Amino acid sequence: MTSWASVEGLPLPLGATWAADEGAYNFAIYARHAEQVTLLLYGDDLRTPVLTYRCDPGRNKSGHVWHCRIPATAAPGARYYAYSIDGPRSAPHQFDPDKILFDPYARAIFFPPEFDREAARRPGSNAGRAPVGLLVAGPLDCNFDWGDDRHPRHEADTVVYELHVGAFTAHPSSGVKEERRGTYAGLIEKIPYLVELGVTVVELMPVFQFDPSDGNYWGYMPLGFFAPHDRWARARETCEQHAEFRSLVQALHAAGIEVVLDVVYNHTGEGDHRGPVYSFKGIDNDGYYMMSDRADAPYEDFTGTGNTLNSANPYVRRMILDSLRYWAREMR
Amino acid sequence: MRGDPGMIGAMMQRLYGSSDLFPDDVVNAYHAYQSVNYVTSHDGFTLWDLLTYETKRNTANGHDNSDGPADISWNSGFEGEDGAPPDVIALRKRQAKNLLCLLFLANGTPMLRAGDEFLQTQGGNNNPYNQDNETSWLDWNRLESHADVFRFARLMIAFRKAHPSLCRSRFWREDVRWHGTGPAVDLSDDSRSLAFSLSGASQGDDDLYVMVNAYSEPLPFTIPDGAASEWLRIVDTGCLSPDDFRESPHAVPLTSARYVVGPRSVVVLQRPRRG
Structure with missing residues (x-):
């Protein structure tokens, strides 16, 4: 007899995960007010999905979570995934099935060569020009070999060193090989310097994926709370990108250096009502964000960044905690 | 500063x-x-x-x-x-x-x-x-x-x-004594000087004496604690490199309890723990 899960998918864990025993992906996304959730799987052509799956709320929804199970054989060549979501069009909602939405739980986000921030700000389709999630047909840890990695724990000898992965080695004077400048791998080359200086904790300015075109190089406008920023990796595939980040953490640990992340959970890079619709806005606008009662400024903006994540929503709180646990456990 | x-x-x-x-x-x-x-x-x-x-x-x-x-x-x-x-x-x-x-x-x-x-x-x-x-x-x-x-x-x-005496789980508490150019700390509005001694014994560490002159002129400080020759001068930012920081084998004992700290300078002394 076929299992319920293999027919309907499971609402947990959220995100796209791999059910190895079935050779299938499980997709689960919170979208409380949505009336139609359509999963889109893509190969290299990001305008034409290789598979379009319209979730049936009668069997692909549990509580506020939409979910489905897609065998890999049903979507040959699939490398990327995204959603198209419809629902009430009036405020405070912002449903627009024309917009291609990435999964807030995506572990790697791909910005295609035709990526266009403006297309996500205008009415109409942004297919082929939207950031999308990458699929991984494998476990969360990508079978990364952590070896005998251990977290150093410093006490009286704690000296924190705050750095930006890009700015630290981007300059030619860094002495880092050109193809590694401004990357996770470039920072690895500087570990002997950190040891010579004597610092024992490295605090990385935000490494969560942000929009490479929004001009905020520091990274304080995050989009992907589960995705390391791709421009600081050389690879474009999820596991290879993650391996570059994990190798950095592993090498710092091996040198006796703790790693601390500067994390940003109070707002996202979607900005205010003039900003792009990439994900959260089109999934559950007033669920993810704190809304005001001012028509000309619908988003509460407590930090001058355009919007404010609504952590009073238990699903947003869950996302924040899931993200923290993910970085601490899977990325160490 | x-x-x-x-x-x-x-x-x-x-x-x-x-x-x-x-x-x-x-x-x-x-x-x-x-x-x-x-x-x-x-x-x-x-x-x-x-x-x-x-x-x-x-x-x-x-x-x-x-x-x-x-x-x-x-x-x-x-x-x-x-x-x-x-x-x-x-x-x-x-x-x-x-x-x-x-x-x-x-x-x-x-x-x-x-x-x-x-x-x-x-x-x-x-x-x-x-x-x-x-x-x-x-x-x-x-x-x-x-x-x-x-x-x-x-x-x-x-x-x-x-020197784990500096960075502690808890505050310095009774191990710190605050001074000025003399024994008493000067908290007045026009004060530009501060000194402190930090006893290291409770942490199994050396004693430290720090003098801060944030004034634009040199100021003579008097170390109120122990004999001058017990104290080694480690840091004096008024000196040029490498004299600004003398690593311990090259640290020089004080010859007088009076130490003139240069304008806008910090001096750190160390008294090795006994035994």
């Missing part, structure tokens, strides 16, 4: 680990390490720019120079780097060492902004959040041109790590 009036109490509080913000009373029981000490972070001037600019130069960010914080900076007597007289450059370097020295002497968790150890500059831009260019990128050439400051930072970090 800018020499502002009425700052001695505030400096004591920050060196102590900020028990005003993290009270270690019975109800709260905060640890000193929960307080993060820093002179600079990514928000605001770099350490060098803090000593070089009084006016931010953020026009490249595209907001008519309206963005970025209002830093509590001092240009050391000349605005900017181009054409700065040698004595201004020397003062800036000494001030950089003073700030690094106090950062790594204070109880609590120290945080250093990358590049400050070799005087990274952003040309006065104190908010280059959108400058993916040489404004933000660390210029590693400065590691060579400011090797003296790098050496000082490296040795201060090593000194801190060698």
Whole structure:
């Protein structure tokens, strides 16, 4: 007899995960007010999905979570995934099935060569020009070999060193090989310097994926709370990108250096009502964000960044905690 | 270190680990390490720019120079780097060492902004959040041109790590004694001097004596504790490198309990533990 899960998918864990025993992906996304959730799987052509799956709320929804199970054989060549979501069009909602939405739980986000921030700000389709999630047909840890990695724990000898992965080695004077400048791998080359200086904790300015075109190089406008920023990796595939980040953490640990992340959970890079619709806005606008009662400024903006994540929503709180646990456990 | 009036109490509080913000009373029981000490972070001037600019130069960010914080900076007597007289450059370097020295002497968790150890500059831009260019990128050439400051930072970090008496789980409590140029601390508005002794015995560590002169003239300090010859002079930021930090085999015992601390300088003495 076929299992319920293999027919309907499971609402947990959220995100796209791999059910190895079935050779299938499980997709689960919170979208409380949505009336139609359509999963889109893509190969290299990001305008034409290789598979379009319209979730049936009668069997692909549990509580506020939409979910489905897609065998890999049903979507040959699939490398990327995204959603198209419809629902009430009036405020405070912002449903627009024309917009291609990435999964807030995506572990790697791909910005295609035709990526266009403006297309996500205008009415109409942004297919082929939207950031999308990458699929991984494998476990969360990508079978990364952590070896005998251990977290150093410093006490009286704690000296924190705050750095930006890009700015630290981007300059030619860094002495880092050109193809590694401004990357996770470039920072690895500087570990002997950190040891010579004597610092024992490295605090990385935000490494969560942000929009490479929004001009905020520091990274304080995050989009992907589960995705390391791709421009600081050389690879474009999820596991290879993650391996570059994990190798950095592993090498710092091996040198006796703790790693601390500067994390940003109070707002996202979607900005205010003039900003792009990439994900959260089109999934559950007033669920993810704190809304005001001012028509000309619908988003509460407590930090001058355009919007404010609504952590009073238990699903947003869950996302924040899931993200923290993910970085601490899977990325160490 | 800018020499502002009425700052001695505030400096004591920050060196102590900020028990005003993290009270270690019975109800709260905060640890000193929960307080993060820093002179600079990514928000605001770099350490060098803090000593070089009084006016931010953020026009490249595209907001008519309206963005970025209002830093509590001092240009050391000349605005900017181009054409700065040698004595201004020397003062800036000494001030950089003073700030690094106090950062790594204070109880609590120290945080250093990358590049400050070799005087990274952003040309006065104190908010280059959108400058993916040489404004933000660390210029590693400065590691060579400011090797003296790098050496000082490296040795201060090593000194801190060698003296767990400085960085404690708890506040310094009864192990610290506050002084001025004489035995008594001077908290008056026009005071520019502070000294303290930190007993290391409870931590199995050496005793330390620190003298801070934030005044523009030299000040004679008197060490009220023990015989002068027991104390080794480790740091004197009034001296040029490498005399600014003498590693222990080269540290020289004091010959007098009176020590003249140069203008805007910090001195650290060490008395080896007995037995």
